[in-house]
Amino acid sequence: MSATKPAAAEADPRLSGRAIKRIAFDEAAIAKRVTELGKEITAAYPGGDLLVLGLLKGSFIFLSDLVRQITRPLQVDFLVASSYGDGSVSSGTVNLVYDPETELEGTNILLVEDIVDSGRTLNRLMTILKERKPRSLEICALLHKRIAEGLKYETKFVGFDAPNEFLVGYGLDHAENFRHLPYIASLQ
């Protein structure tokens, strides 16, 4: 894990004056790991269909980079859940706001998450998705804090073990801000 704090980040106009503590994962580290994940996923699915199911909004940048590194046929769809609202602490309530249009029964589903924090989102979503009777159901998360004690499901593909800090950027937000940062940083 890189833990640099370049002067360029402190002056980043995308932060609108908000100070970041440090850059946890810079652009180069993310790109390298996403390329590796793409190869791992390609190798893990040697045949059959594959539906890459992105959990919005947090996974939108990760998913778009990841699918371009998976060199086999696939389809993309999304679902929307919300648990954090505008705060920094998980409320524990997970609502499904948008349901994928794609037929899930009999499909190989790869659920793509930006971060596993408390694990509540995944526990709830996996229960919902299993009810749709997919052929297989695996999880790919860019970041995993490894603090989710009640997590009932293994995350087969993990980008990075993440520090237990409030992370923003590369899709992750604080009150809907900072999703567009090309790196992942922790806020002051």
Ligand code: PRP
């Ligand atoms: C965040 C994040 C994960 C989830 C992780 O989503 O994107 O989906 O929380 O937290 P958990 O493991 O404690 O459940 P959020 O509900 O903030 O929505 P967003 O993806 O639109 O940012």
